[in-house]
């Protein structure tokens with residue numbers, strides 16, 4: 001695996017003892033930090049996301065009062081990937097190798113970015129592995145932005161094109177939630193290919209219909225969370241803030257519809273907090289916890 005050797009803070013409640021991986025079919029999650037923000041187009045700093053989200057994770061309990069549940073999923077924090085700053089291609093190659101190794105250990109990767117470009121590398125590694133059949137996966141994408149551009153500033157691989165690259169991998173379906181920013185070409189693409197897109201105003205007006213749709217999903221789910229899906233009031237430290245977004249309570253309600261679902265991976269991207277106690281990283285850590293509580 002390609003890791004930095006520095007001893008980074010581990011996500012709260014992650015286990016440190018050596019475990020014989022692959023021994024049984026027990027669900028185990030692997031946290032992996034990817035401090036790469038080479039494709040950020042506005043406010044840089046997502047390279048600090050893994051550090052700040054881990055730090056924020058210590059503010060939560062292992063017991064969820066609302067759900068009356070303790071965390072039962074096993075969680076291992078593997079530290080940070082060795083990224084090559086400014087070089088997406090080399091970083092993506094390192095990430096794919098490491099995700100492949102985690103999948104071979106039957107771990108479910110939870111990747112903390114980093115800018116959104118890294119999500120493609122995680123799914124590409126899944127596509128190339130024997131562990132995952134891409135045609136059976138529903139990708140659920142929480143974001144203010146569609147990220148469906150074919151190219152951005154001449155670049156094929158970017159945080160602004162990431163969902164188009166994931167679409168190119170032919171997952172079973174893509175569902176986008178919380179969108180409020182797109183180009184007219186991106187809207188043409190999602191309409192042409194029947195990609196389900198729920199705008200932030202759709203969540204305000206019709207959250208129960210969206211929950212019903214999510215609850216019906218039976219196949220494996222990959223979750224991609226751009227923290228800018230939240231309104232900048234709740235998540236100001238992001239690469240590309242967009243107003244009129246979702247509230248943490250709306251996102252919590254949507255996440256609770258994943259109870260018992262087969263989550264094969266998730267990423268939390270675009271967190272660019274640099275201050276201890278920053279609300280953006282607190283909300284990002286809470287979303288990761290809520291997903292773990294769904295298992």
Ligand SMILES: [Mn+2]
Pocket residue numbers: 143144145226228229240270
């Ligand atoms: Mn975004």
